[in-house]
Structure formats: structure tokens, C-alpha cells
Amino acid sequence: xxxxxxxxxxxxxxxxxxxxxxxxxxxxxxxxxxxxxxxxxxxxxxxxxxxxxxxxxxxxxxxxxxxxxxxxxxxxxxxxxxxxxxxxxxxxxxxxxxxxxxxxxxxxxxxxxxxxxxxxxxxxxxxxxxxxxxxxxxxxxxxxxxxxxxxxxxxxxxxxxxxxxxxxxxxxxxxxxxxxxxxxxxxxxxxxxxxxxxxxxxxxxxxxxxxxxxxxxxxxxxxxxxxxxxxxxxxxxxxxxxxxxxxxxxxxxxxxxxxxxxxxxxxxxxxxxxxxxxxxxxxxxxxxxxxxxxxxxxxxxxxxxxxxxxxxxxxxxxxxxxxxxxxxxxxxxxxxxxxxxxx
Amino acid sequence: xxxxxxxxxxxxxxxxxxxxxxxxxxxxxxxxxxxxxxxxxxxxxxxxxxxxxxxxxxxxxxxxxxxxxxxxxxxxxxxxxxxxxxxxxxxxxxxxxxxxxxxxxxxxxxxxxxxxxxxxxxxxxxxxxxxxxxxxxxxxxxxxxxxxxxxxxxxxxxxxxxxxxxxxxxxxxxxxxxxxxxxxxxxxxxxxxxxxxxxxxxxxxxxxxxxxxxxxxxxxxxxxxxxxxxxxxxxxxxxxxxxxxxxxxxxxxxxxxxxxxxxxxxxxxxxxxxxxxxxxxxxxxxxxxxxxxxxxxxxxxxxxxxxxxxxxxxxxxxxxxxxxxxxxxxxxxxxxxxxxxxxxxxxxxxxxxxxxxxxxxxxxxxxxxxxxxxxxxxxxxxxxxxxxxxxxxxxxxxxxxxxxxxxxxxxxxxxxxxxxxxxxxxxxxxx
Numbered sequence: 063x064x065x066x067x068x069x070x071x072x073x074x075x076x077x078x079x080x081x082x083x084x085x086x087x088x089x090x091x092x093x094x095x096x097x098x099x100x101x102x103x104x105x106x107x108x109x110x111x112x113x114x115x116x117x118x119x120x121x122x123x124x125x126x127x128x129x130x131x132x133x134x135x136x137x138x139x140x141x142x143x144x145x146x147x148x149x150x151x152x153x154x155x156x157x158x159x160x161x162x163x164x165x166x167x168x169x170x171x172x173x174x175x176x177x178x179x180x181x182x183x184x185x186x187x188x189x190x191x192x193x194x195x196x197x198x199x200x201x202x203x204x205x206x207x208x209x210x211x212x213x214x215x216x217x218x219x220x221x222x223x224x225x226x227x228x229x230x231x232x233x234x235x236x237x238x239x240x241x242x243x244x245x246x247x248x249x250x251x252x253x254x255x256x257x258x259x260x261x262x263x264x265x266x267x268x269x270x271x272x273x274x275x276x277x278x279x280x281x282x283x284x285x286x287x288x289x290x291x292x293x294x295x296x297x298x299x300x301x302x303x304x305x306x307x308x309x310x311x312x313x314x315x316x317x318x319x320x321x322x323x324x325x326x327x328x329x330x331x332x333x334x335x336x337x338x339x340x341x342x343x344x345x346x347x348x349x350x351x352x353x354x355x356x357x358x359x360x361x362x363x364x365x366x367x368x369x370x371x372x373x374x375x376x377x378x379x380x381x382x383x384x385x386x387x388x389x390x391x392x393x394x395x396x397x398x399x400x401x402x403x404x405x
Numbered sequence: 406x407x408x409x410x411x412x413x414x415x416x417x418x419x420x421x422x423x424x425x426x427x428x429x430x431x432x433x434x435x436x437x438x439x440x441x442x443x444x445x446x447x448x449x450x451x452x453x454x455x456x457x458x459x460x461x462x463x464x465x466x467x468x469x470x471x472x473x474x475x476x477x478x479x480x481x482x483x484x485x486x487x488x489x490x491x492x493x494x495x496x497x498x499x500x501x502x503x504x505x506x507x508x509x510x511x512x513x514x515x516x517x518x519x520x521x522x523x524x525x526x527x528x529x530x531x532x533x534x535x536x537x538x539x540x541x542x543x544x545x546x547x548x549x550x551x552x553x554x555x556x557x558x559x560x561x562x563x564x565x566x567x568x569x570x571x572x573x574x575x576x577x578x579x580x581x582x583x584x585x586x587x588x589x590x591x592x593x594x595x596x597x598x599x600x601x602x603x604x605x606x607x608x609x610x611x612x613x614x615x616x617x618x619x620x621x622x623x624x625x626x627x628x629x630x631x632x633x634x635x636x637x638x639x640x641x642x643x644x645x646x647x648x649x650x651x652x653x654x655x656x657x658x659x660x661x662x663x664x665x666x667x668x669x670x671x672x673x674x675x676x677x678x679x680x681x682x683x684x685x686x687x688x689x690x691x692x693x694x695x696x697x698x699x700x701x702x703x704x705x706x707x708x709x710x711x712x713x714x715x716x717x718x719x720x721x722x723x724x725x726x727x728x729x730x731x732x733x734x735x736x737x738x739x740x741x742x743x744x745x746x747x748x749x750x751x752x753x754x755x756x757x758x759x760x761x762x763x764x765x766x767x768x769x770x771x772x773x774x775x776x777x778x779x780x781x782x783x784x785x786x787x788x789x790x791x792x793x794x795x796x797x798x799x800x801x802x803x804x805x806x807x808x809x810x811x812x813x814x815x816x817x818x819x820x821x822x823x824x825x826x827x828x829x830x831x832x833x834x835x836x
Contacts, residue, residue: 123512125476130505132479137502140494147487151800154480158806162813165473166820173466174824175831353495356579360502367506374513374538381517 071357072347073337075138078364079131080329086127087329088322093124097193123378125161137360141350142340153199160195167192409803410794413485416807421779422772423814424478427471427821429771432543432596433603434464435511439536441638446528452631453638455834458522460607463825464539465519470821472512477810485803488796489786495574496563496582497553504549511542544596551592552583557787558778559664561585565790572791590660591778594653598774601650601737602767604643609764610829611636616757631834640760643767644741651734655698662699665788666708668781669699671719672727675709682707687728719781726773733770737763 136143147154167189170179179185301324338346351357406414438457445453482490518535525531562581563574614632661669669675673695674685681703684694693703710718740763743750750756786793 123509123516125472126505126509126512129476129479129508132483133501133505136483136490136494137498140491140498143483143490143494144487147483147490147798148800151484151798151802154484155802155806155809158477158480159809159813161476162473162817165469166817169466169469169817169820169824173462173469173828175827352498353574353577353579356495356498356577359499359579363499363503363506367503367509371506371509371513374510378513378516381521 071361072138072351073334074361075134075351075357076333076337076340076347077330079134079138080333082127082130082134084322084326084329086124086131087325089127090124094193094196097190123375138352138357139340139347139350140352142345145341145345157196157199160192160199163188163192164196406794409801410797412804412807413797414793416803416810417481417485418776418779419807419811419814420474420477420481421775423811423818424471424474425771425775426768426818427467427474428547429599429602430467430606431464431471432547432599433606434460434467435515435536435539435543436600437603437607437639437642438464439533439540440642442533442536444638446530446533449528450634451527452634452834454528455631456635456638459829459832459834461519461522462828465515466821466825468512468515470817472508473817474814475508484800484806485798486786486796487798489791492572492574492791492796493556493787495577496556496560496579499579500549500552500583504546507542507545507549509542510538511546514538514542547596547599548592551595552585552588554778555587555591556582556585558591558782559585559587560787560790572795586664587660590653590657594650594657595771595774597646597649597653598767598771601643601646602764602771604639604646605737605760605764605767608636608639608643609761611639612757612760615752616754619752619754628834636760640741640744643737643763647734647737647741651738654731654734659699662707665781667710667713667717668719668777670708670710670713671721671781672724672777673707674721674724675707677709677711678706679709680704680706682709685724685728687732717784719783723777723781727777730770730773730777733766733773736766737770 135146167185170176170185171189338348340347340350352360438460441453441460442457444450445455445457514535514537518532518539521532521535560582562578562583562585564576565572566575567573568575611632615629615636618626618629618632658669661672673682675682675695680696681693682695682699682705684691684698686694695707696703696705699705699707740759743759744756747756782788784792784794786796
């Protein structure tokens with residue numbers, strides 16, 4: 063077992079990066095989904111306060127998962143970074159700008175007293191748009207990173223071949239966000255934001271499927287292994303769509319955890335399928351891997367760090383779920399304060 | 406220097422200057438808030454509890470902006486300097502990865518702390534305890550990231566070799582790389598400077614509030630008492646930290662003499678290697694002082710610029726920034742002493758003005774200190790091993806983001822301060 067682990071530590075490191083990405087997708091899609099409640103405030107209903115209160119602490123932690131994904135790539139695979147940086151230059155730039163605007167919106171909606179701005183359609187539209195652009199750029203970047211597209215391919219005339227993969231990723235996220243809103247936001251699947259997500263994910267799945275079937279021979283001619291990865295991801299993403307649309311016996315919590323598991327399977331399966339390559343056929347995980355002494359310390363740090371972080375996260379989410387319960391039953395006088403942080 | 410590289414360096418400088426401002430407050434405010442709440446509970450003083458609660462709002466707002474600017478710094482590492490990450494990854498991977506967990510703890514408990522005021526009663530040790538992970542997480546983040554910078558200034562624990570025309574680390578001891586000779590002087594000096602600056606900024610805000618109340622009906626009100634207590638509390642902390650910064654600054658200068666002599670020669674504009682080296686401070690030449698400071702005796706030989714290849718000399722303007730930083734350091738020690746000694750000045754415009762000037766000087770000295778550290782290492786990104794130009798990205802489009810990102814920083818900074826000013830001017834302390 064130990065010998066097997068030693069021989070495959072690059073795979074373990076890839077899966078660890080995937081774990082951070084998975085956590086980011088789970089928490090961020092819920093948060094992004096709930097921004098629709100800000101865009102359509104009249105649709106929030108009796109649990110309006112709980113939506114905002116639940117999101118406030120969550121988003122503080124969300125970006126750390128994404129930073130964790132980036133830093134695990136940096137720490138474990140420094141040799142991959144020149145490729146990664148070149149391939150992701152545009153999505154990373156878009157992500158930074160969109161996330162900056164999103165943070166500005168968060169400041170205005172959660173910390174400021176400017177109610178007139180908060181109520182304006184433009185401000186709400188900017189918030190939702192920046193949140194989705196950040197999510198799209200992250201999905202775009204993650205897709206590029208996970209399927210290991212070469213910078214040459216990315217920058218060359220075949221760059222558009224990534225479109226179906228990105229659409230699939232977005233469709234999965236949209237479906238996930240919709241179910242997350244049902245669970246955390248208290249909306250039911252017939253309300254407009256959730257329905258909008260479902261409709262969007264169906265259209266995106268259909269568009270990407272058409273595109274994919276039309277273009278896959280060309281893609282396969284240039285990069286067979288990545289095409290295999292794409293095929294697998296398509297199958298799993300379709301399962302994701304079916305699960306989201308079926309809503310698993312109309313129980314949001316069951317659907318949410320099932321979708322989270324499916325997204326995890328999607329990421330981890332694609333990573334393991336690609337192994338031993340990071341970028342086929344140019345970079346193997348072993349060739350981009352860090353020094354053995356560094357990797358050993360990184361794994362120990364990771365285990366100890368997760369021992370600290372997982373219970374802390376549990377405390378955070380438990381506290382806020384309890385807090386929201388009291389808001390729902392009207393037992394908390396702060397309810398009238400809406401989504402503001404009062405000091 | 407190619408135009409793209411110049412734009413890349415300008416962008417990185419903009420990003421770091423913006424991030425450092427929010428990061429230093431992100432490190433300092435958690436300690437300020439935690440200490441104020443502790444004092445409030447021990448002394449059963451509601452003014453201190455309210456001080457902590459009011460400052461926790463600023464902590465949240467500044468953390469939001471600091472978190473995004475920190476994310477941008479991390480992402481720009483990849484985007485602009487892939488050659489640096491590819492080279493130094495095996496050495497800097499451990500502190501970078503540890504920092505993720507420190508950041509996690511800080512972000513998680515910041516949420517817990519901010520949203521649980523009053524949840525367990527007015528004075529709750531449980532609530533105060535939740536501030537400790539925020540304090541520890543923020544200081545750990547600062548420490549770990551600064552160890553990366555210390556490695557860049559004085560790389561250790563690595564064996565390098567040119568493989569296929571590219572400089573690579575072929576052997577690494579990650580702990581030695583992390584705890585190199587520059588780590589202790591650099592981390593201690595910068596972290597204590599962050600605390601000093603935060604305490605002076607908090608003191609300046611109290612001073613400003615008192616200044617505005619001078620000559621009004623509110624002179625003897627509970628609000629005035631609240632701000633007066635806050636001012637004394639912050640100035641006391643700031644004074645203690647400013648003294649420590651003086652000692653750590655002295656240790657840092659001695660470290661430069663022994664490990665980064667070219668940077669010291671540039672900072673002091675010392676033309677030739679000599680004993681009895683003079684110190685040039687704000688245009689004044691003090692004979693023998695540099696030799697005294699470096700080695701304790703006037704006979705100590707200090708290396709001058711002539712001992713190094715002129716192509717490797719860093720820009721000379723860092724001399725003035727260093728002098729400005731050192732002068733600010735003296736000023737920061739003097740202001741609290743004046744406040745303590747001249748009792749009849751305590752509620753005067755002069756005193757309030759001095760305290761506000763001290764806060765601005767503290768902010769300047771942190772920014773100037775980082776510019777001296779970073780520019781003083783040029784043309785290298787990892788001193789003596791990897792040149793900045795060799796680490797730069799080949800990607801096109803750097804000019805575009807170098808023009809767009811700073812606009813975003815300005816908008817974010819303006820929004821954050823607008824919200825803070827608006828909040829505090831409309832929410833006076835409650836009694």
C-alpha cells in the first residue's frame with residue numbers, strides 16, 4: 063500500500079488539487095445561485111433573510127478553496143505552471159476582473175447602507191452578472207486545466223473546440239446552483255430563479271451536445287486522449303443533468319448531495335483517466351512534479367491542515383444553519399435588519 | 406527592459422502596493438479587536454466592548470478587499486512570473502501551501518466572530534475565543550508569505566544547476582528554504598510594523614473624532630469618553646510596537662550588511678568600500694555612523710557600490726525611500742511620548758494633527774519598506790540566481806491587464822473607504 067502510494071504520489075497530488083476544485087464548485091455554485099435572489103428580490107419569500115445570512119459567511123470562505131486549487135498546482139507541479147499560465151492567461155484575467163466587480167457588489171449589498179443603490183436594477187444586474195462571469199471564467203479555467211489542453215491548442219485555430227467542454231461545465235454548475243437554491247434558499251423548483259437555471263442548463267446541454275458531436279472528429283484528430291476525457295465527462299455531465307432535472311424524488315437535500323458526489327466523480331475520474339499526463343502528450347505529472355522532500359512535507363501539511371479546517375468548517379456551517387432556523391421561526395430580533403451586518 | 410516586462414513589473418507593483426495596504430490592516434485589526442474585547446471583559450468596560458464591535462465591521466470590509474487582492478496576487482504569480490514559480494516552486498511550495506490553511510482558519514473564524522456578537526450574551530469568553538484563530542490565522546498568513554519573500558532575497562536550502570539552458574533547483578531542503586537567514590529579520594520587522602501601523606491608524610481615527618468634537622456640546626459626553634479611551638489604548642499599543650520595530654529594523658539593517666551588501670550600499674549610497682563609513686540620512690552626513698551601526702565600531706569595513714558590477718546596481722531612489730521610512734520610525738516613537746509628557750496638549754489640535762500625521766507616516770513607511778526590499782533586489786527576482794526578465798511570461802496582453810487591473814483596485818479602495826466613512830459617520834457609538 064505504502065509502495066503503491068509512493069509510486070503514485072503525483073496522482074494523489076492531482077486528486078488533492080481536484081478536491082479543492084470540487085469544494086469550490088460545491089460552495090460557489092450555491093452562492094452564485096443565490097445571487098439570483100438579489101436580482102429578483104420579490105421571489106425570495108419568507109426565507110429571504112436566511113438566504114442572505116447564509117451567503118455572507120459562505121462567500122468569505124469560498125475563494126479560499128479556489129486559492130487552494132491554484133496553490134496545490136503551484137506547490138506540487140511547479141513544472142506545469144509555465145504551460146498552465148500561458149493557457150489560462152485570458153480566463154484568469156476575466157476571472158480577476160469579474161471577481162473584483164463581484165466583491166464590489168458584495169461590499170455594497172452586505173456592508174453598505176446605500177439602500178437606493180441596492181434596490182436599483184443596474185446594481186442587482188451588475189452583482190449577478192459579475193458573479194456568473196466569475197463562475198464562467200473559473201469553469202473555463204478549470205476545464206482547460208483539468209482536460210490538460212496545450213497552450214498551442216488553446217492559442218491556435220482550434221481553441222473553439224473547448225466550447226462544448228466549457229458549456230458542459232457551465233450547464234452542470236447551473237443545474238447544481240438551482241438545486242442548491244432549493245436547499246439553502248428555500249425556493250421550490252417552480253420559482254423563476256430555479257426554473258431559469260434548469261432551463262439554462264437544458265439549453266446549454268443541448269447546445270454543447272450538438273457542438274460536441276459535430277466537432278469531436280476534428281478534436282480527436284488533434285488530441286485523441288483529451289477527446290477520450292471529454293467523452294467521459296460528457297457521460298458524467300449528462301448524469302448530472304438528469305439528476306438535477308429529476309430532483310431525486312423532489313428532495314432538495316438528497317439531490318444536492320447526489321449532485322455534489324457526481325461533480326466529484328466527474329473531476330476525479332477525468333483526472334485519473336488523464337494520469338500519468340497533465341498535458342497530453344507533452345507533460346507527465348511526474349515530470350512536472352516537485353522535489354520528493356517538498357512533496358512529503360506538503361502531504362503532511364495537507365493532512366494536518368485538513369484536520370484543523372474540516373471541523374472549523376463544520377462549526378461555521380452548523381452555526382449558520384442554526385442561526386437561519388431561528389430567523390425562519392421569527393425568534394430572532396435581528397430579522398428586521400435584513401442582510402446587513404450591524405455593529 | 407522590454408515594454409511588456411516593464412508593464413508586468415508596474416502591474417505587480419500596483420497589485421502589491423494595493424494588497425499590502427489592506428493586508429497590513431487585515432493582520433493588525435484582528436489583534437486590535439481581540440485585545441479591546443479582552444480589556445472590555447476583564448475590566449467590565451462596555452466602551453472597550455463597543456470599540457471591539459465597531460472595529461469588527463471595518464475588519465470585515467477590509468478583509469473582503471484584502472482577500473480579493475490576495476487572490477489577485479496569487480493568480481498574478483502564475484500569470485506574470487511562470488518562470489519564477491517553475492524555478493522556485495520546490496522551495497516555496499511549503500509556505501505557500503501552509504498559507505492556504507492559515508487563510509482558511511482566518512476566513513472561517515472571521516465569519517464566526519463577526520456574526521456571533523451577542524449570541525452568547527454581552528460578555529462572552531466563547532465569543533472572544535473565536536477571535537484568536539482570526540489573530541493567529543492572519544499573522545500566520547503574513548509570516549508564511551513573508552518567508553517566500555525572504556527566500557527571494559536570500560535563497561537558502563537549494564542546489565541549482567543549469568539543465569537544458571534553464572536554471573533549475575536540483576536539490577532542496579524545504580525547511581531550510583523556508584527558515585533561511587532572511588526569514589527572522591524580515592518577518593519580525595514587517596509583522597510588527599503592520600501592528601504598529603494599524604494601531605496608529607486606529608488612534609488617528611479616534612483623534613479625528615475628538616478633533617471634530619472640540620468646542621461643541623459633546624466635549625464631555627460619553628462619546629468623547631469612548632474616543633478618548635480608544636485613543637489612549639491604541640497609542641499605548643502603537644508605542645510599544647514602534648519600539649520593537651526600531652529593534653527589528655536595526656537587526657534588518659545588520660542583516661543587509663552581512664547578507665545583502667549591494668542593497669545596503671545602494672540604500673546608503675556608499676560609493677566605495679571603506680572603514681569609518683558615514684551614514685547619509687536625509688541629506689546629512691554623519692561620520693563613522695554606518696560602520697558603527699553595522700559592526701559596532703568605526704573600524705568596521707562596509708562594502709561600497711564600487712565592489713559590485715554596475716549592471717547589477719539597483720535603482721538609487723531607494724535611498725530616499727529608506728530614509729523616509731527610518732525618519733517615520735523615529736517620528737512614530739516620538740508622538741506617543743509627546744502625548745504622554747505634554748498633558749496640556751492632549752486635546753489640542755496640534756496633538757490630534759501629530760497623531761494623524763503619525764498614522765500617515767506609518768502607512769508610508771510600510772509601503773516604502775516593501776519598495777526598498779523589492780526594488781533593491783533588482784535585476785533579480787531570486788537574488789543572485791534568477792533574473793526578473795527570465796521569470797517573465799511570454800504571453801501577450803500584459804499591457805491590457807496592466808491598464809485594467811489598477812482601475813479595479815482604485816474602484817474597490819474608494820468603495821471600501823466610502824462604505825466605512827459612511828458607516829461610522831452615521832453610526833455613532835451607542836450609550
